[in-house]
Amino acid sequence: QVQLVESGGGLVQAGGSLRLSCAASGGTLRSFVVGWFRQAPGKEREFVAAITQSGNMIDYGDFVKGRFTISRDNDKNTVNLQMNGLNPEDTSVYYCAASSVTHVTDQSQNYFYWGQGTQVTVSS
Numbered sequence: 001q002v003q004l005v006e007s008g009g010g011l012v013q014a015g016g017s018l019r020l021s022c023a024a025s026g027g028t029l030r031s032f033v034v035g036w037f038r039q040a041p042g043k044e045r046e047f048v049a050a051i052t053q054s055g056n057m058i059d060y061g062d063f064v065k066g067r068f069t070i071s072r073d074n075d076k077n078t079v080n081l082q083m084n085g086l087n088p089e090d091t092s093v094y095y096c097a098a099s100s101v102t103h104v105t106d107q108s109q110n111y112f113y114w115g116q117g118t119q120v121t122v123s124s
Contacts, residue, residue, distance in 0.1 A: 002027035002113045006096050009118030012086055018120060020081040022096030030074040032098035035111055036081050038120075040092040047106035048094065049081060059104040063089075086122045093117040 008020040022034060035050035047061045049070040058070055067085040072078065079096060097111035105111075 002029075002032075002098060004096050004098060004113055004115035006094060006115045006118040009094060009120045011121045011123065014087050014122055014124050016086050016122070017082070017084045018086065020083065020094055020096075020118060020120075022079045022081075022115060024077050024098070028074075029072070029077050029079060029098065031100070032113070033101055033104060034070075034072065034079040035097050035099065035105070036070065036079075036094060037097060037108060037111075038090075038092035038094045039117075043092075045095075045108055046092075047108070050099075050104040050106065051079060052102070052104055057104045059106060061106070083120075086120075088122045088124045091120060091122050093119050 003025045005023050036048040037045050039045040049060045051058050051070045069082040071080050095117045096115045098113040099111040
């Protein structure tokens with residue numbers, strides 16, 4: 001049973017940066033496509049980014065527009081999301097998730113394992 005734990009969230013001013021990390025226990029992340037999603041109160045869950053097992057394929061949500069970078073370190077069993085140029089619209093709970101598919105996917109139903117989420121708040 002793979003358990004995912006996100007970290008790195010917090011409060012930041014507009015224009016600032018945060019680095020989120022997703023760590024796994026009970027299994028190895030190297031077998032999974034790992035994605036990041038976010039969900040703000042009253043809004044639907046939104047795809048942020050995903051990376052394949054080897055890191056050779058990456059996809060981002062349309063709103064990212066070059067501000068975020070997803071990466072993985074399979075030796076450390078972690079996947080990171082570097083977020084730059086944050087704005088108040090990025091305020092949300094960010095979740096990492098793992099999928100056994102072999103291609104990047106933005107469909108949340110393809111992800112079986114989910115973390116508890118980490119809050120990101122961007123002040124104006």
